[in-house]
Amino acid sequence: MDTFNQLDADFFCVQETKLQLGQIDLKLPDNYYQYWNYADKKGYSGTAIFTKHKPLNASLGIGIDEFDHEGRVITLEYPSFYLITCYTPNSGQQLKRLDFRQNWNKAFLDYINQLSAKKDVIFCGDLNVAHETIDLKNPSSNHHAAGFTDEERNDFTHLLESNFVDTYRHFYPEVTEQYSWWSYRFHSRDRNAGWRIDYFVTSTGLTDQLVDAKIHSEIFGSDHCPVELTANIELDK
Structure with a gap:
């Protein structure tokens, strides 16, 4: 909560909550709304958003049962944009889930493209891909590891x-x-x-409204650290 209060963000987007409905009663300041999406499988995946700004609509998933x-x-959904928190599937050990992951990549891109046809999109989260060689410490030894396969990187380029x-x-x-993630x-x-x-x-249409992006490597408490976007976007019109 010290970090939460210090950052004082309009939106906090969280991935891999590993919670089920009823397992948490999170006390946040009264001016924050909470939205949760739980996995069917216990102790697995899950996302959340905490925000000072009540949306027009809130939806869970991407509309595909798989x-x-x-x-x-x-x-x-807000008047001028959509905000999405996303926890992209990991391709897993020995890339056992790479096919599932690539199918997800296509379905998620289709989803955000459908939204962006209506208004701008901001999405964030653990996307489980290091896009370029400068995005990880040891690119050579990790070339075919989950998160740095040619397939995953090419899919992100396409996105x-x-x-x-x-x-x-x-x-x-x-x-x-x-970096934003370090192995334990x-x-x-x-x-x-x-x-x-x-x-x-973000959608390219928001580029002129972007102010800064940060990686908070000084913040501990997880194998990931928070990343931040500052943008000048009207929330009520």
Whole structure:
């Protein structure tokens, strides 16, 4: 809560909550609304959004049964944009879930394209892909590892080419050694042997309203750290 209060964000988007309905009674300041999406499987996946701004609508999932049992997506609609928190499936050990992941990538892109035809989109979360070689410490030894396969990287390139912007790279196209996830093994965080797999992505139509993007590597408490987007967007019109 110290970090929550210090950041004082309009929106907090959380992934991998690992909770079921009734397992948490989170006391937030009275001016925050809470939205949760739970996986069917206990102790697995899950997402949440906490916001000061009541949306026009809130929806769970992407409308495809194959993908909507793991609590991976919440969408809030506002007058001029949609906000989405997304926990992208991991391809898993030995890439056992790569096919599922690629099917997800296509379905999720179809989903955000449908929304962006109506109004601008902001989505964020653990997208489980390091897009470029500068987005992880050891690209050579991880070339075919989950999160850095050619298939996953190409899918993310295709997404960005569909009129979306990786906001951190928009501001810092060549900055290196900035990561958002570190394995708990091998003292990875102490050595900054990490991956940048957490993103804020926006429609290109919002580019002029972007102010800054940050990676809060100074904040501990998880194997991930928070990432932040600041933008000048009217919430009520």
